[in-house]
Amino acid sequence: MRHNLTVLGATGTIGVNTLDVVSRHPDKFRVIALTGQNQIDKLAQQCRQFHPRYAVVLDDDKAGALRALLAGGETEVLAGLEALEFVSALPEVDSVMAAIVGAAGLRPALAAARAGKRVLLANKETLVMAGRFFMEAVKEHGATLLPIDSEHNAVFQSMPAGYDGNPSTHGVRRILLTASGGPFRTRELATLKDITPEEAVAHPNWVMGRKISVDSATMMNKGLEVIEARWLFNARPDQIEVVIHPQSIIHSMVEYLDGSVLAQLSNPDMRTPIAHSLAYPERVEAGVNWLDLARIGTLTFENPDLRRFPCLGLAYQALAAGGAAPAILNAANEEVVAAFLDRRIPYLSIAATLDGVLQRLSGQPADSLDDLMAADGLARVAARELIAGADVCRA
Numbered sequence: 494m495r496h497n498l499t500v501l502g503a504t505g506t507i508g509v510n511t512l513d514v515v516s517r518h519p520d521k522f523r524v525i526a527l528t529g530q531n532q533i534d535k536l537a538q539q540c541r542q543f544h545p546r547y548a549v550v551l552d553d554d555k556a557g558a559l560r561a562l563l564a565g566g567e568t569e570v571l572a573g574l575e576a577l578e579f580v581s582a583l584p585e586v587d588s589v590m591a592a593i594v595g596a597a598g599l600r601p602a603l604a605a606a607r608a609g610k611r612v613l614l615a616n617k618e619t620l621v622m623a624g625r626f627f628m629e630a631v632k633e634h635g636a637t638l639l640p641i642d643s644e645h646n647a648v649f650q651s652m653p654a655g656y657d658g659n660p661s662t663h664g665v666r667r668i669l670l671t672a673s674g675g676p677f678r679t680r681e682l683a684t685l686k687d688i689t690p691e692e693a694v695a696h697p698n699w700v701m702g703r704k705i706s707v708d709s710a711t712m713m714n715k716g717l718e719v720i721e722a723r724w725l726f727n728a729r730p731d732q733i734e735v736v737i738h739p740q741s742i743i744h745s746m747v748e749y750l751d752g753s754v755l756a757q758l759s760n761p762d763m764r765t766p767i768a769h770s771l772a773y774p775e776r777v778e779a780g781v782n783w784l785d786l787a788r789i790g791t792l793t794f795e796n797p798d799l800r801r802f803p804c805l806g807l808a809y810q811a812l813a814a815g816g817a818a819p820a821i822l823n824a825a826n827e828e829v830v831a832a833f834l835d836r837r838i839p840y841l842s843i844a845a846t847l848d849g850v851l852q853r854l855s856g857q858p859a860d861s862l863d864d865l866m867a868a869d870g871l872a873r874v875a876a877r878e879l880i881a882g883a884d885v886c887r888a
């Protein structure tokens with residue numbers, strides 16, 4: 494029987510890679526719904542290729558444009574956040590690929606979890622913002638959570654079968670998250686102030702969306718991934734370590750009490766973790782190049798330097814503070830990254846602004862999802878104020 498899929502964020506990097514894997518296995522997977530925000534032509538083309546029952550965009554104007562492009566076809570076009578939740582919870586859907594970027598991905602991913610779906614989670618921001626509530630929803634509604642983020646997928650593959658969310662009962666000592674170190678790993682510290690958006694989005698190993706590319710350059714991405722790992726594997730912060738591995742061949746590791754370290758290796762191609770989760774527990778061909786270790790030759794490792802990557806330190810700080818701090822960090826980060834990409838703030842203001850927002854908003858309540866959404870809103874306001882101040886200072 495074919496596996497029915499909703500792909501949230503189908504027009505993005507993860508969405509496109511997902512559809513690439515799906516297209517290789519028409520006998521195994523069927524697309525029920527695709528969603529996108531702005532790239533209507535691309536979404537229309539995907540609908541013509543995969544014939545989903547639904548296509549969802551955010552606003553009515555875009556829905557009108559998409560309907561016109563798909564006139565006479567079998568795809569029904571819907572609009573709005575509720576429609577994203579609707580296609581995440583459809584009875585005929587087995588798996589939901591949650592690949593919207595940013596906090597906007599939380600509600601549809603949560604809808605999928607509450608409907609007991611198999612959730613293929615790329616949107617790490619969901620766990621950073623609301624890890625406790627999301628994991629509770631997964632448990633309560635019998636959903637299955639499979640990590641798409643390459644590091645977490647590697648950890649998942651390196652964990653013992655039947656891992657029940659308790660490191661100590663499985664003899665797990667540490668989770669070692671690898672990081673490439675991004676484009677600025679060896680750049681002169683004195684020149685970090687001159688970094689441009691073009692330089693920041695040019696990742697040496699991975700092709701990704703713009704926001705996550707900037708996060709990789711600052712290593713905020715790894716910081717968000719530490720928080721993601723905390724919730725996915727129920728590990729304490731001191732059980733999660735980051736090691737820089739510039740070749741991006743080992744995607745992460747699990748260390749056991751007896752000293753064994755298990756790792757997952759592959760070429761840096763997101764189709765591997767995507768195919769792993771789509772087919773789990775089976776294995777399917779993903780279209781990736783086979784790993785040629787002799788050609789790669791050398792795998793190297795180093796510790797991250799927090800002076801170079803202060804965002805990583807801020808993420809550990811937010812995790813230790815707990816409560817709403819990770820949601821605040823995440824929301825403020827979205828604002829500062831957008832401001833940096835628009836050239837409204839220089840590179841070094843990214844970490845400085847985040848630090849300012851975290852200090853300003855300590856002790857916000859985090860007893861409910863509404864509290865976290867409120868903290869997200871406050872963080873965005875605070876970040877925008879600090880960003881505006883930075884503009885005034887430069888003028």
Ligand code: NAD
Nearest residue numbers: 502503504505506507529530593594597615616617701702
């Ligand atoms: P992207 O920017 O390429 O794509 C984002 C997708 O989300 C697009 O389809 C876009 O239309 C949609 N979208 C954006 N804002 C939206 C909104 N407000 N409402 C509804 N839809 C919206 O991003 P990406 O690189 O594919 O990343 C997607 C997610 O996967 C992110 O959370 C990222 O952290 C995570 N991730 C990506 C990679 C990667 O290699 N690209 C690796 C690991 C994890």
Ligand code: MG
Nearest residue numbers: 642643644718
């Ligand atoms: Mg990752």
